[in-house]
Amino acid sequence: MARKPEHKQSSADKALKVLDLFTEDFPAWTVEMLMKELDATRATTYRYVKVLYDAGLLATGAGSSYVLGPRIIQLDRQIQRSDPLLQIALPMLEEEKSPLIGSKSISSLYGDQVLSVYVEKCDPDIFLTMQRGRVFPLVYGAPSRIILAHLPPYQMKNFYIANAEDIACAHLGETWEDFRTSMQRLRKQGYCIGSEINPTVVGISAPIFHDKSAVSASLSYVRRLEITSDAQKAELAELVVAAADRISKQLLSYRPERGTRGPVFTTPRMSV
Amino acid sequence: MARKPEHKQSSADKALKVLDLFTEDFPAWTVEMLMKELDATRATTYRYVKVLYDAGLLATGAGSSYVLGPRIIQLDRQIQRSDPLLQIALPMLEEEKSPLIGSKSISSLYGDQVLSVYVEKCDPDIFLTMQRGRVFPLVYGAPSRIILAHLPPYQMKNFYIANAEDIACAHLGETWEDFRTSMQRLRKQGYCIGSEINPTVVGISAPIFHDKSAVSASLSYVRRLEITSDAQKAELAELVVAAADRISKQLLSYRPERGTRGPVFTTPRMSV
């Protein structure tokens, strides 16, 4: 995870830090601007840029600026094509045609974050904020929380110790016992329902396992809040739990084809 | 460009080289495998992996392997949201509803390659091989060739010198004069038609300019070959040229909103 501050400053670290500067609000940087931001000389800045440019992670933009490069788009395609979760889940989701479902999405656990990896818009009138690539903390939103609830005990304990404050803020428990109990309740329920991320919709998420007792992702069905009755919520919950179970079953028996050297699941560590 | 072999071996270079190993056929690597492949010691291999892991470019996979990381998916979303070409073109393409169009796609020029950056399936029965992230050489396929034909003179000349052989193989000209003439013909026609990439469809591509006389991308309309008459080809050509022109016009008058510090077009260099 690139969250925590680093102690040592290797040169590769410093070069890759340049990537962090390319945010949505500042998608283009000139070398002059980078020099000021990095507090480095012209030569050094060009060296960092060259490394990333040669790797295809940066590309030249208009006005002698640099922007994120083509390699990223290319690698994203590679991930999509080699991710067994998507390989299995997408065909299964295509068969799910209930008119109750306004949108389907899949979120994956990476480290201590949850990343949206697939979003499908079914209801043309629904307003979606979810997109592939959006990142959420483990405590925020139904897709995250149902994953959080199914973490193995030691990971959940570690997570609590490191994030007790955020957990309390999110009303998931004031103490470890509180937290454990509320997570237990979620597990028993089998799904998590909420409108936290997007207040115009209701989302219901169920866990996906790539190994017995190892959660890796969650499936969410979403529907416009204004047109959703309580009975429909219950029906959607049943649907999403059943679909997530089917995906998990397939995933458990998944064996890679083609010349791959092994499974391609992500099994995050929850290190401090 | 990440094509040509490098002379110097900086440590960041070596770390980023690890990314190259993660191909579609080998999406997961253990450290042991990487050690053999890189011919490095265990400590060094772990150091490279750690740098990429901390940057989010790698993630841990099942069986103590590593796979491409969440940061890539995240950065891809950032590119999509900050690319003025997509910002402008997508709403315009949504209004184009001709039933002749089986698929729409946009390809962008990056260096000496052309990258598919957007693909939309309109005809549910069409079989598409094109996806966001697919890369093509500048001489292969209609989307590439119409870009090639509109390169500025010195870039075209440079490209010819460096790729005379490939150009001859692609029947684009045996000599510089030949090549120049065939490119001139394409420019005059205004579009390029072909079935090279996917033999089951016919694709027609028109150039998109982000600056007068600076090509940056191409728009392609695609239709199943078996159901396409010559008259329909002509009509599709008109449509795609008109749409690409509209996009170019918008692009020329584009001024970034939000706190962006400048335009975010890619203006590739064609260096040797």
Place this chain on the structure above:
DNA sequence: GGTGTCGATCTCAATAAGTGAGATTCCCGA
């Protein structure tokens, strides 16, 4: 909840890099 097994990190001396300032080359538009 305790304990064992690897995967991952740390330590330290030797080695081979990265760094900065300025000159230079090369790209690209007229």
Place this chain on the structure above:
DNA sequence: TCGGGAATCTCACTTATTGAGATCGACACC
């Protein structure tokens, strides 16, 4: 062909990287 500016090169100097082994710690099993 030429000019302006971006990108690279040179070289002395400094600092990080490397490799082998010891150690740490996360995770699985009991």
